[in-house]
Amino acid sequence: MPVSAYLKAIGFFVLAAVALFASAGTVTIVTFWIYLAILAAIIAAAFLWLDPGMLRERMRPGGKPPPLGLHAFTLITFLHWIVAGLDRGRFHWSDNVPPWLQATGLVTFAAGYALCFWAMAINRFFSSVVRIQSDRGQYVVTTGPYAVVRHPGYTAGVLIMLASGVALGSWLAAALITVASLPFLLRRAITEDRVLMAELAGYRDYARRVRWRLVPGLW
Numbered sequence: 031m032p033v034s035a036y037l038k039a040i041g042f043f044v045l046a047a048v049a050l051f052a053s054a055g056t057v058t059i060v061t062f063w064i065y066l067a068i069l070a071a072i073i074a075a076a077f078l079w080l081d082p083g084m085l086r087e088r089m090r091p092g093g094k095p096p097p098l099g100l101h102a103f104t105l106i107t108f109l110h111w112i113v114a115g116l117d118r119g120r121f122h123w124s125d126n127v128p129p130w131l132q133a134t135g136l137v138t139f140a141a142g143y144a145l146c147f148w149a150m151a152i153n154r155f156f157s158s159v160v161r162i163q164s165d166r167g168q169y170v171v172t173t174g175p176y177a178v179v180r181h182p183g184y185t186a187g188v189l190i191m192l193a194s195g196v197a198l199g200s201w202l203a204a205a206l207i208t209v210a211s212l213p214f215l216l217r218r219a220i221t222e223d224r225v226l227m228a229e230l231a232g233y234r235d236y237a238r239r240v241r242w243r244l245v246p247g248l249w
Contacts, residue, residue, distance in 0.1 A: 035089060039073050049111040050198070054119025061132050061199055062118075065139065072143045076150070084154045087166065091159040099214070100158060106210045110195055114203035124201035135197030142189030149175050149182040156183060160222045162229045170232040172239075178246055180237060184219040185244045188212065219243055 046069060050062045076085065090096070118125045127135075150156045152174035155163050162168060175182035191211045195204025223243060226233040243249055 035085065036077065038089070039077065043070055043073060045108070046111060049108050050115045053112045053115030055115075056119045059118055059199075061136065061197065062115075064136055065197055068136070068140045068143065072147060075147060080147075080150055081154045083166065084150060084156055087163070088156065088158040091157050092161060092163075092165070096158055103211065103214060106207060110203045110207040110210075111198075113206055114195060114198035114200040117200040117202050118198065125199055127196055127199045127201060127204075131196060132199050135193045135195075138189055138193035139197045142186045142193060145175060145189065146183055146186035149186065152176060153183075160218065160225050162225065168230065170230060170236045172236055177240065179242045179244055180223065180240050181219050181243050184215055184222075187215045188244065191215065 043066070047066055050066070051057050051059075054062070117123050153171040153176065155166060155168045155171065157163065175185075179185055191207050192204075195201070195207050198204075220243075223237075227237065
């Protein structure tokens with residue numbers, strides 16, 4: 031991987047910490063540290079163990095810069111971190127999330143990233159955009175979490191978004207990221223499924239075997 035990829039990842043993590051602690055005006059919020067530790071662990075694990083070609087595809091899909099929609103999604107993530115910091119550290123608008131529920135949120139947040147990591151480790155075509163990767167020899171992946179649902183990455187994304195604000199202890203941050211991100215994720219899952227059905231050889235047969243898009247028994 032190029033040095034710039036590592037610098038971007040480090041920069042993203044540093045900005046996440048700044049967004050949380052600077053907006054809070056304090057570094058004494060323990061759940062923020064646990065949250066950041068989970069984030070740091072998944073970033074480090076990605077560079078250590080995931081396929082470099084897949085990581086390059088995620089950073090520059092098809093060799094092009096990520097589309098505006100992904101930048102907007104990242105902006106929403108940063109905004110909910112800032113709201114969480116302001117809520118927990120300064121204004122206490124809605125920071126009455128029970129400790130047990132914050133702990134559950136942190137566990138769910140970590141589990142979501144673990145599922146995402148598993149999906150990325152199994153599927154070297156785990157792109158950041160919806161596209162058929164003919165240039166990379168894309169084929170249908172049917173093992174690991176893909177044997178249970180067709181889009182485990184989106185399942186992981188939903189878990190992460192639902193858990194993030196709660197894990198940070200702010201109902202307002204939880205509402206912001208849920209309302210702003212879930213429609214985006216669900217629409218992407220539907221769009222990607224349609225594209226794969228139409229354009230990727232073998233995907234229709236796979237979809238007949240694995241019925242569920244995101245949640246077994248539900249959807």
